[in-house]
Amino acid sequence: MFATGCIASELGGGRAAQVVAALLACFTPFFLAVSHFYSMNGFDVLFWTLLWWLALRILLRDEPRLWLAFGALAGLGLENKYSVGFLGAALVVGLAATRARKHLSTHELWLGGALALLLFAPHLGWELAHGGPTLEFMRNAATEKNYPVSPLEFLGGQLLLMNPLFAPIWLAGLAWLLLAPRNAGARALAVAYLALLAFMIATRAKVYYLGPAYALLLAAGAVALCRGLDTRRGGRAAQRALGAAVLVFGAAAVPLAVPVLAPERFIAYSAALGVRQPKMERADSGRLPQVFAFMFGWRELAEEVARVYQALPPEERAHAAILGRNYAEAGAIDYFGAQLGLPHAISPHNSYWLWGPGDWDGRVLIVIGEIPPERAAWFESVEEKGRRECPLCMPYEADLPILVARGLRIPVSQAWAELKHFE
Numbered sequence: 106m107f108a109t110g111c112i113a114s115e116l117g118g119g120r121a122a123q124v125v126a127a128l129l130a131c132f133t134p135f136f137l138a139v140s141h142f143y144s145m146n147g148f149d150v151l152f153w154t155l156l157w158w159l160a161l162r163i164l165l166r167d168e169p170r171l172w173l174a175f176g177a178l179a180g181l182g183l184e185n186k187y188s189v190g191f192l193g194a195a196l197v198v199g200l201a202a203t204r205a206r207k208h209l210s211t212h213e214l215w216l217g218g219a220l221a222l223l224l225f226a227p228h229l230g231w232e233l234a235h236g237g238p239t240l241e242f243m244r245n246a247a248t249e250k251n252y253p254v255s256p257l258e259f260l261g262g263q264l265l266l267m268n269p270l271f272a273p274i275w276l277a278g279l280a281w282l283l284l285a286p287r288n289a290g291a292r293a294l295a296v297a298y299l300a301l302l303a304f305m306i307a308t309r310a311k312v313y314y315l316g317p318a319y320a321l322l323l324a325a326g327a328v329a330l331c332r333g334l335d336t337r338r339g340g341r342a343a344q345r346a347l348g349a350a351v352l353v354f355g356a357a358a359v360p361l362a363v364p365v366l367a368p369e370r371f372i373a374y375s376a377a378l379g380v381r382q383p384k385m386e387r388a389d390s391g392r393l394p395q396v397f398a399f400m401f402g403w404r405e406l407a408e409e410v411a412r413v414y415q416a417l418p419p420e421e422r423a424h425a426a427i428l429g430r431n432y433a434e435a436g437a438i439d440y441f442g443a444q445l446g447l448p449h450a451i452s453p454h455n456s457y458w459l460w461g462p463g464d465w466d467g468r469v470l471i472v473i474g475e476i477p478p479e480r481a482a483w484f485e486s487v488e489e490k491g492r493r494e495c496p497l498c499m500p501y502e503a504d505l506p507i508l509v510a511r512g513l514r515i516p517v518s519q520a521w522a523e524l525k526h527f528e
Contacts, residue, residue, distance in 0.1 A: 106130045108154040109320045115161045116291065118328035119335075121344040125351060126327035129274065130154075132355020133323065135266040135316040137362035138396055145186045146313075152182035152189055153317035157294065160196060164205055164290045169213040176217025180224025187239070188314065191301060193221070199297035204289065235459065242455065242527040250528050252384045253309045262312025262383035267319055270354040275319055278326030285329075294321055312383045364397055368497055371397070389500045399433065402495030402502060406434065406473065407441035413471055413491040413507045414447055421511075426465035430474045432457050433502070438473075453524035462521045467513030474505050483520060485512030 106127040113126035130136060139146035159175045162168055182189035200206050208214050232239055254262070264272050282288050282295035298318050305315050334343040360366045360374055372392060375381070382394040391398045410427060417425055427442075427450045429435030435452035442450070451463050470484075481487045491507035513520060 108151065108158055109324050112154070112158050112161060112321060112324035113328050115158060115165060116288075116325055116328045118324070118331060121335075121341075121348070122324075122328045122331035125331060125344070125348050126324040128348060128351045128355065129271060129323040129327060130320055132268070132351065132358065133266075133271065133319065134268050134358045134362040135313060135319075137359065138266075139313075139316070141363050142396075149182070149186045149188055150317045150320070152178065152185060153192055154320040156182065156189070156192060157321040160294060161291055163208070164293060169208060169211045172208075172211070172213040172217035173220060174217075176220035177224065179217075180221035183221065183225045184228060188317065191304065192297070192318070193218075195297040195300040195304070196293070198300040199293035199295070202296050203293040205293040238459065238527055245526075245528045247309075250386055250388075251309070251311055252387050254312060254384070255309075256306045258383065259306050259310070259312055263315060265380065265383055266313055266316055267323075268354065268358050270358075271323070271351070274326035274330065274351075275322035276326070277329050278322040278324065281329035282322075282325050295325075298322065311385045313385070364400065368393060368397070391497070391499050391503065393497055395499060398497060398499045398502075401497045402493065403433075403437035404441050405495065406437050406493045406505065407445055407447070409491045409493040409507055410438060410471060410473065411442070411445035411447055413509065416490065417469065417509070421469045424466055425469040425471055426451055426463060427471045428452060428465075428473065429457075430454065430472075434473045434505075453521070453526050455527055458521075458525045458527070462517055465517060467517045467520075468511065470510045470513070472508040472510055474508075476508060476510065480524075481510070483514055484510040485514065486510070 109130035110123040110127040113123045116122075118126065136150055139150060155178055156175060159171055159178065163171045163175065179189055179193055197209070200208050267275060279295055279298065282291055288295075298321065301315060301318055304310075330347060331344050334340045334347065337343065357378075360371060361378070361380055364371070366374060382390070384390065386395070393401075414422065414425060414427065425448070427435075427438050427447060429438060429450050429452045431454040432452055435450035435454070435457050438447055438450035442448070449463060451457065451461070451465060472487075476487060487508055487510045489506045490509045493505045493507065495503050495505075
C-alpha cells in the first residue's frame, strides 16, 4: 500500500491520489490473496512495486545513479522468485522503444545489472551444481501441470484477479501513461507492461503471473482520475466519492480473496456474485478455489498416518519411513508430526527429493495416496491400512488411502532416482 502510494506521488498525485492508490493496493483481490499466507508471491508483489517506484524516480528525475539501487533490489527479488527477471527484460524493451533509451548507454544501468547478477550468482551456482532443477521444474510444470490458458482466458483472468470494478481505473492508468504528453518520461514503463502482457499470453502463462505488475497501473489510474476530478467544480467531493467507491467495491471482493467466510457461506457468496476462480492447473477443481481448498485436511491426514504408524509392530515402526506424494502431504507430516510421534517425512516432489530418502532402508514405507501398479511391483506387499477423506480439499487430496509397503525389491538409491518428480 505504501509503495503504491509512493508511485502515485512520483507521478504527481496529491494526497487524494495517494490515498486512492493505497486503497486500490489494499483491496485488489490478487494482492490480498497472495499476502495473507506465507509464500514467495506476497514478497514478489512488494519487490515489483518497489522496482516500479525506483524506475519512475530514475526516469522522471533523471537520476541514473539509482540504477545501482534498482540492481540491488532486483538481485534480492530474483533470490525470491525468477519473475523479477521478466520485469527487468520488459523494462529493457520499454527503454529501447521510447526516448528513455538513452539510459541503455549509461554505465550506471549496466553496473546495476551486474550487481543484480552478483547477488543472484550464489543461486545460479547452486543450480549448476545440481543440474538445473528449477529449469526442470518450470519445464515440467508448463507441460504437465499448468493449464494452457487461451489469450481471452488470460485477459479475463486479469480483470477478475484485479477486481473487475477496478478495471476502468488501471486501464485509465495505462492509457494515461501511454498517451499523456506529461508522462513521456514514464512511457517506457507502460510499454514494459505491454511487453510483459504479450510475453505471458504467448507463453500461456498462469493468469496470476502478471499480477505484480498492476501496482504501477493502479497508481497511475488513481492519479489520472484524481487530476481529472480536481479540475471540476466539487472536485474534492468527487475525489472522496472515488475513494469511498474503491472502499466499498474492494470490501465486497475481500471474501473472494481472504477466508473470512465459512466454506458454505463462501460458496454461496461467490455463486451469488457469479465469480469463479480462473483455471490455472490441469487438475480438476473442487468446491473451493485451490488457495482455500489447501487450507483443509492436513491435521486429519497427519493423525490418520500417526494411527497407521502406531499400529505397526515395534520392530517395523523402528524402520518405517513416511512418504508423501507431494510437498504438501510431506509438509503436513513434518508440521504436525512432532506432536504425534512421527518421524520426518520424505517425498520425491521438488526440494523434498533433493533432501533424499533419509533413513529409509527399504523395509517398511507408509505411503500417502495411491501407488501406480508398476511401482507397487517394487514391493513384496502393499496393504491399505487407513484412509483420510476431505470433501473440501482439492479432488486429488479428497480421498487418500494410507498404504503400508513392505520389502523393497530394488535398491533404495534406484527407487529414489526413479521417483523424482519436479513440477
